[in-house]
Amino acid sequence: MSLVKKNTELRPFYSSLLDEFFNTVMPYQSTEERSGVPALNVKEDDQNLILDLRIPGMDKENIKLEYKDGFLNISGESREEKEEEGEKGKYLRREFSSYSFHRTIELPEEKYNVAEAEASYKDGILEITMPKNAETEKLQKTIEVK
Template structure:
């Protein structure tokens, strides 16, 4: 009997690259590491300005969204037949591996790299226990 892997040996390899809504990179191109200051996330943001980027941390998930529009200026000695408008957008989302102090997070955009530093919470956040009733 033939196995699925035998019939389609590269399906698992190529699948993630072409599935809609998924990035071809393991964590969407983000770098995530821990320093003495906390968790640090670095995301490529080529050509984006700080006004075009939105960063949010909610329920332990970091979301970064940006939309960059670039219009070419008017050229005086040419009759423009077609003018392209470049539009780049990117969206990143990652689950943070530790409890963080969301309200103390800070972000900096330099040389096309968005660097977000998020302090790690002192002590783990504990979940709420749920009591079980007998019926």
């Protein structure tokens, strides 16, 4: 079972493959408008699953976490406008930029306690901590044939 589910987008296979390999913006994307899949670190100890996503420059108010049917969807969007005016109100330079991301992670409810998950965002890193459910011992029994 894979913990991370890949996003499916309508674009050529090779560009998706290259995006993942080089972690770059492809030529079909302008530098003013980017979307992507943030880098993800997954850590697990005896009590918790910890997910770290690198999403610098994002306001925490623009980050959305939703859990449904065994999948955690993490998304965000950031827009920025810069403007410099010249004489008589004519634009010398005007820039608009936006960035959005989406990441889907499979988290089975029987293994993780999603109801007690916590998230924090600091220095461009979104950290999601989720307690693991207590593992129940699998029943093993010898049945006597009579």
